Amino acid sequence: MKKLLVASLLALWTSIGIAAPWTPDPGRSRLGFVATYEGTGFETVFREYRASIQFDPKQLDTSAIEVTVNLDSVDSASTDRDEGMRDSEWFDVANHPQATFVSTGFSAHGGDQFEVKGNLTIKDTTLPIVIPFTWQTEADEARFTGETVVKRTDFKIGTGEWEKDETIGFDVKIVIALILTR
Amino acid sequence: MLRNSVYQWGTVAKTFHWVIAVWILGMFVLGWVMVNWPMSPTKIKLFVWHKSMGLTILSLVLMRLIWRMRNIDPESPRTMPPWEQRAARVTHILLYVVMIAMPLSGWVINSAANFPLKLYGAIPIPNIAPPGKALQTVAEGVHLTLFWTLSMLLAVHVGAALRHHFVQRDDVLKRMLPFARIGRR
Numbered sequence: 001m002k003k004l005l006v007a008s009l010l011a012l013w014t015s016i017g018i019a020a021p022w023t024p025d026p027g028r029s030r031l032g033f034v035a036t037y038e039g040t041g042f043e044t045v046f047r048e049y050r051a052s053i054q055f056d057p058k059q060l061d062t063s064a065i066e067v068t069v070n071l072d073s074v075d076s077a078s079t080d081r082d083e084g085m086r087d088s089e090w091f092d093v094a095n096h097p098q099a100t101f102v103s104t105g106f107s108a109h110g111g112d113q114f115e116v117k118g119n120l121t122i123k124d125t126t127l128p129i130v131i132p133f134t135w136q137t138e139a140d141e142a143r144f145t146g147e148t149v150v151k152r153t154d155f156k157i158g159t160g161e162w163e164k165d166e167t168i169g170f171d172v173k174i175v176i177a178l179i180l181t182r
Numbered sequence: 183m184l185r186n187s188v189y190q191w192g193t194v195a196k197t198f199h200w201v202i203a204v205w206i207l208g209m210f211v212l213g214w215v216m217v218n219w220p221m222s223p224t225k226i227k228l229f230v231w232h233k234s235m236g237l238t239i240l241s242l243v244l245m246r247l248i249w250r251m252r253n254i255d256p257e258s259p260r261t262m263p264p265w266e267q268r269a270a271r272v273t274h275i276l277l278y279v280v281m282i283a284m285p286l287s288g289w290v291i292n293s294a295a296n297f298p299l300k301l302y303g304a305i306p307i308p309n310i311a312p313p314g315k316a317l318q319t320v321a322e323g324v325h326l327t328l329f330w331t332l333s334m335l336l337a338v339h340v341g342a343a344l345r346h347h348f349v350q351r352d353d354v355l356k357r358m359l360p361f362a363r364i365g366r367r
Contacts, residue, residue: 038230040298040306077313078296084221160222167223 036169190357
């Protein structure tokens with residue numbers, strides 16, 4: 001019954017010309033950021049996130065990206081630092097467990113280069129951001145690679161004494177490298 | 183005299199001794215203050231200073247050890263019984279072991295905790311261990327144990343020096359004092 005439902009949905013998508021959304025292969029994908037501590041960069045990934053990518057280079061108008069990140073799954077290969085990032089002054093995961101990104105529009109920049117505009121919500125703060133990315137397909141896989149820099153304090157990440165950049169820099173580079181299947 | 187003689191420590195050995203002594207005391211205070219400081223940029227700065235000073239002490243101790251091995255040691259007073267001479271020797275060896283092991287264990291903590299480290303905010307220091315909570319916990323235990331070991335060794339070391347000076351009334355303390363003059367006997 002479930003299989004039938006999925007099959008009919010797939011058939012429906014195909015019939016109205018929209019393919020099933022791409023989703024990341026968690027083992028080979030990476031969603032995270034690079035921030036700076038005392039002037040030295042450190043890499044952080046999120047272990048839990050969902051991404052649904054409806055993308056067709058020829059149909060940018062109907063393309064859409066939705067990402068939800070469980071902030072509690074933050075992993076910078078440092079237990080102490082991860083604990084710190086979950087605190088109320090940083091991600092405040094107790095009150096704001098998730099961050100989301102919802103696309104609002106796409107533009108093509110030649111070849112496999114694109115840009116997605118969208119709203120990033122962290123800690124109840126929603127701001128528009130732009131992520132330049134490359135889109136490559138090979139066999140039945142797609143590869144989404146992009147990065148953009150945001151200012152952490154715009155999202156109230158690092159409040160109180162942390163609102164200065166003397167130890168933790170303001171600029172945070174969001175890094176997205178997804179291997180997608182559908 | 184830069185070098186040691188059979189009567190007293192040379193200027194280099196004295197400088198190493200007192201500079202390292204002051205820095206170790208500073209580390210005791212700093213270490214205590216920083217772990218009790220609430221999480222803040224200031225706490226991170228205090229940690230950076232602690233780590234920077236610790237690695238500086240490590241390099242000073244290694245240089246001091248090289249200098250010591252290329253010099254003679256002043257002789258112990260003839261009045262000193264053999265067991266005291268052995269006890270002094272063991273205490274000094276242990277002091278060196280702890281002075282080297284303590285910064286190393288701190289370095290392992292920092293590596294396992296995976297915090298990037300720039301000495302005095304300037305010189306990048308590589309990690310000497312892979313990141314991991316288990317290793318970090320072990321290294322923290324070692325670091326704390328070494329702190330208590332060092333505290334006890336210093337109590338013995340300072341106590342013995344004061345005993346030599348005020349009870350035995352020999353030159354053992356004086357010959358390490360910065361400006362003391364020792365007469366040949």
